[in-house]
Amino acid sequence: MLSRIPGFYELSPEARIEKLSEHIRLTEEEMSVLQGAEGFTVNEADRMIENVIGYMPIPLGIAMNFKVDGEDVFLPMATEEPSVVAAASNAAKYTYLNGGFKTSYTGSIMRGQIQITDLEAPYAALALIYENKQTILDICNEQDPTLVAFGGGAKDIDVQVIQSEKEKMVVVHLLVDTKDAMGANAVNTMAEAAASFIEETTGGKVVLRIISNLADQRVVRARATFDNPFNDDGDAMRRFLLAYELAIVDPYRAATHNKGIMNGISAVALATGNDTRAIEAGAHAYASISGNYRALTHWERGPNNNLIGTIELPLAVGLIGGATQSHPVAKLAIKLMQVKTAERLSGILASAGLAQNFAAIRALATEGIQKGHMKLHARNMAVMAGANSDQIKSVVEMAVKHQRFRYDDIKEFVKALNQE
Structure with a gap:
């Protein structure tokens, strides 16, 4: 199995799931569950929590290009935030030819x-x-x-x-x-x-x-080498490392730094039916264990203008019990990753967090966080502004061309398309 599928992001949702099925061998019923045609029902929700009146779907995306401990893996990510899946996929691409992510685990x-x-x-x-x-x-x-x-x-x-x-x-x-x-x-x-x-x-x-939930004897570490991510631009590398160093000494920056890490970890944890609140509580407590709240990652300059990243945090995740077994989509997310142990799942989550952190700091050190994020957020605003599915791509293209991403601007673009 290869986690690198060129042009995956350009495919339709139906074509993407067909591509995944070529590797994972999904049944027609499983594909229907993933696409929401059948599977999770109000009755199933009623068995999981109290006072059920319905359920709230969350987009499920697939992060590509991940190799963890020598094996390619598709990462299912459940998140409502634009740019998370794209950022993780792009970050992992820089590690792929260097062997991807290597992990270690202290035990359960x-x-x-x-x-x-x-x-x-x-x-x-x-x-x-x-x-x-x-x-x-x-x-x-x-x-x-x-x-x-x-x-x-x-x-x-x-x-x-x-x-x-x-x-x-x-x-x-x-x-x-x-x-x-x-x-x-x-x-x-x-x-x-x-x-x-x-x-x-x-x-x-x-x-x-x-x-x-401070699982300090269930610690996971991940390491990866990102291949010349700044194309020999020494100043960009310097800005990246300075941004990281601020997160080591300043809790105001560290809080946002670690939130970005959890964007990746929590998205995979939610997709697999694991307890995101327990994971986040443990991670933030661990970030404070020295007496000062600090970053969960470390970054160092490597040879040939490479960047070496490491992450260390507790990850209390499982494959037995809870929503991991009772939620049909969570069960399929685990199948997509082909994980058999909590140790393997923990290593994948830590890798997702490290990739997400790299992507965020790299954006901050170069073009800024908003350029890529707002391009993806424009899709949401286009829907809010009344664009139909055939217009969304055109609205985003207009927003990027004119570099106008305010909601009022998006409404104007939709109006102009409707008048054509």
């Missing part, structure tokens, strides 16, 4: 927190918990024998004394290997099961029993 350990209060001797309670570690782990693992059978389950504990405004409390961290699941349900069940024993052992009162 998640933390469950059990908070104990009203302790007369917090440090003695900490010691007691460690003395009874095996019993706690046994209680946890009794809750999910299937996970344990696959080599996962509660593996260790980490106990901390934390000074709050009113008292010293003890917080037990259950370290649970969730394997190919995100793991929230498994971890929360274990934390609740162990709470009573911990109360009896310490004489304290358990308050919270819940997973932490």
